[in-house]
Amino acid sequence: MKPAGSAFSFSSLPRLGAAILAGNSVKGMAGPVLIIMILGMMILPLPPFLLDLLFTFNIALSVMVLLVSMYTMKALDFAAFPTVLLFSTLLRLSLNVASTRVVLLEGHTGPDAAGKVIEAFGHFLVGGNFAVGIVVFVILVVINFMVITKGAGRIAEVGARFTLDAMPGKQMAIDADLNAGLIGEDVARKRRAEVAQEADFYGSMDGASKFVRGDAVAGLLIMVINVVGGLIVGVAQHGLDISVAAKNYTLLTIGDGLVAQIPALVISTAAGVIVSRVTTDEDVGQQLMGQLFSNPQVLFLTAGIIGLMGLVPGMPHVAFLIIAGGLVYLGRRLLQKTAAAEYAAKAPPPSAAAAEPADASWDDVALVDPLGLEVGYRLISLVDRSQNGELLGRIKSIRKKFAQDIGFLVPVVHIRDNLELKPNSYVITLKGVEIANGEAWPGQWMAINPGQVSATLPGVQTVDPAFGLPAVWIESHMREQAQIYGYTVVDASTVIATHLNHLIHAHSAELLGRQEVQQLLDRVGKDAPKLIEDLVPKLLSLTTLQKVLQNLLDESVSIRDMRTILDVLLEHGAAVSDATELTSLVRLALGRAITQLLFPGNGELQVIGLDSSLDRVLLQALSNGSGLEPGLADSLLAQTQAAITRQEQFGLAPVLVVQHPLRVLLARFLRRSLPQLKVLSHAEIPDTRTIKVTATIGGKA
The missing domain is CATH 1.10.8.540 (FHIPEP family, domain 3)
Structure with a gap:
């Protein structure tokens, strides 16, 4: 019965609870609950059944972490791993504390005093022999401490160092893609965040590996303390014979140590998998199967060696010959599969029935494409939609970015394959006429030298087709090394897309x-x-x-x-x-917008100017309509080129500022020979901007 004037009833409690559980509050409570549970295990005595549940949970957690690490495509897919490593280590240590308390208090009652899990590990796994148990436990600790943990820690340390060194190069590559219109601001922001997260991850892994190493050391110390403490408690307090006390407490201690060290070994293996894998589009299992068992010659040679070893007198012939036969079977299956794929690729398409030729029509008239891209057969994968060709998406981004920046939508780029081209060549056409060509190597990366690299790279020397910078085609595994050296590294589709974007801007008037x-x-x-x-x-x-x-x-x-x-x-x-x-x-x-494009911000305009005498000569030639004399034209070109060189040496924009009547004349004359030069008139520059002439054309050279 609900009281009058009350807005609450007990019938609303289930709905309220469901609403709370449906939110994110449950996930947010996981961390605090785990910490409270760990602290509780260290402080409160636990019954053996609860210890069994917690040890089983610890084993399940370690297996789950290992499987997740194997199925991740890249390290950042499991970015919470350093934290998981910390919590799992604390969980094992707290279980050790809780089990030690039970072993020392109840160990005199028998081998099941600390629960069935510890009893099973102490008896079944080592046959009830505490000497064997000690040896197995020490071996597990050595494997965990000296091999897996130490190796994973070293890989994490080196990975963190190289990731930090490669950050400037990766940032430059992101900025280059953004400036070329290949990606938007949101994508660039996301990629920058991933670069920062990658550095944080490897830095955290470098420190988190110390947790596992400390856990291994603690396991050894806890075992020694439990054995000594058990002997003292069993003999001094419970009056047990020293041999009985040694057997009971040592087996319990060995079971306790094994049930903690096996999950620790699994977690350490997961850490090694995370930091040692190379980022690809495959998980660890797919990488191993695809790369270890992909070459039939390797399988046949291995089978031959194992078969010969199996024929040596005294060797276990059956085991060796079974393995050799299995490798031969796998090699033959792989050869058959490869031959079938090659036959399917070479088989001619089914011929269509001969049809009677139709009369010519206007549909047979092929119009010229405003923009075209022709590719060799090795580049088809970059533009094939069925093969997830990256170049298609980049071209769409280029057209969208161009429309946003320049103000109109360029025609669609028509892409076709051309078997007459070299396999790795491409041609860009404008209204049916070739305006540029280049080469790209799918699966490799172009390392572009911006002028300040610290070392050279092996590979095929080339030139960046868009901006003419020296570059080299390198293999995928050298990408991070090239970024560390200061190269701007881009893939094959980005090379073609950047070249196309540069040409679209250069020929925008024709489009x-x-x-x-x-x-x-x-x-x-x-x-x-x-x-x-x-x-x-x-x-x-x-x-x-x-x-x-x-x-x-x-x-x-x-x-x-x-x-x-x-x-x-x-x-x-x-x-x-x-x-x-x-x-x-x-x-x-549009003067303000033009000036802002050439000189962002509100700073001083450091430009090229004309000498007053040359200014008068040009105005006179313009008023007479006689044009520029050949000698004056050659001198003007030479001095302008020298002024541009001075500007570029100081990192200044090559901009020439002249009187308004001369702007059109000089812009037309200089554009063909010096396309990088921009010509402004004084009238186009806003009154709020200050002009400083840093180079002068004319007068005494």
């Missing part, structure tokens, strides 16, 4: 066709329909607008701010019809 311009207008028209209606085609033609946008893209100016561009064209379109003049007016309106 902006009338269809793309119309789609841009349709996109802006959704938010500002009146602006589009008043401009195109009433004031300007679509062709003129396309030419203005192409002029901007030719000088690497983003057209994302279409509203500003269209506002300027609407303001001046009635009086100015020339696309070049309209482009200059648009650049004035």
Whole structure:
């Protein structure tokens, strides 16, 4: 019966409990409950049955940890392992304390005084012989302490050192992928976090391995203390004969030690598996089966050696010959499987029935693809959707990033295989014409030298196709070493994607066709329909607008701010019809964005300037319409190249600032020979930015 005015009833308790259990509070209580249980075992006396349950739980936990470590694909998949190692060690030590208390208090009553588990390990596993038990226990401790724990600790120590050394190279690779548009900011943030977590993990494993080593030492000391203490308690307090006391307490101590050391050995093995594996897409079992039993020649040779050893007089012939026969059987099965796969690959496809040729139609007219990528047959796996080709996803990311940064969507990249190319070659085409080519090696990594590496690497020397930097193709196992040396390491699909991204930016003006311009207008028209209606085609033609946008893209100016561009064209379109003049007016309106792109932040603009005498000569040539004299043109090119070199030596951007009337003339003249140079006019730079001329063109050389 619910009291009046009360909002609570006992019938709501089951629902409340279910809600609590459904949340994350249960998981959050696991740690505190385990700590309380460990402390309780150290302080409170436990009955033998409860000791049996806890020892069984300890064995099950160790087996579970080992299996999880074997089925993980990479170390970070089991990032909680150092903490698990600590808690499992504390659990074993607390069980040792609890069992020692029971052994010393009740050991005089018989071999089952501390529970059935300790009795089973003390009698069944060592046959009730305490001398054998001591030997087995010492051997287990030596294996755990001297072999597994020491080796795993050394691997963790070296892994932590190399992981920390490789962090700068990995960060550079992430930044390179981000700048190339291959990944987004969220993916980059996630990969940076993984790099930091990897360093933390190996650092924690380096320290956690000391827990297991200390546990092994503690196991030896606890055994000695239990035997000596048991003899004293049994003889002095319970009046047992010294031989009976030695047998009872020693067997109980051996059982107690074995039931703790076997899980410790399993946990140490799990630690070794975690830190010694090489990260791949396979777990440990798949790696062992795929690499140890993948070569039939190895199986046949091993079978021959074992078979010969089995024929030696005095050898156990049956055992050796059985193993040799099994290896021969596995080798033959592997050969048959390989031959069947090769036959299936070489078999011609079933021929279709001969059909009567149809008349030609407009469907037979093959249009030229705006963007194309042709690959050799060894690169097909990178672009094959059925083989999870990484390059397809990277190309999608490139188009999306380009649209976000530049302001329009480039056409779809049509990919096809070309058997006339070399197996590892690829060709990038623009409107059916080859504009670049290169080579990539699937399964290998390109180590790019940014100019400050500490050592050389063995491999196939090459050049980064996107930026022309010296590089070398290396095997997968040398990737981390290359990052430590300071190389930027990328895989084959990233090499092709970066090259394609560089070319898309370089040829963005050619990729902006009338269809793309119309789609841009349709996109802006959704938010500002009146602006589009008043401009195109009433004031300007679509062709003129396309030419203005192409002029901007030719000088690497983003057209994302279409509203500003269209506002300027609407303001001046009635009086100015020339696309070049309209482009200059648009650049004035976009000046702040252009300056910000070249000089991020609000700092000083350290630029290249013109000498006053050269400035006057160029203005006079512009006003006369006579153009540049050959001698003046050659001198201008040479001095500009020298100024760019000085800028690059000091890490400054190659930007030339001139008077507004000269900007178009110099930009056109210098663009072909010096594409890295950007030409700004004083009118395009906001009044809030300070200019400092660090190199001058003209005057006395």
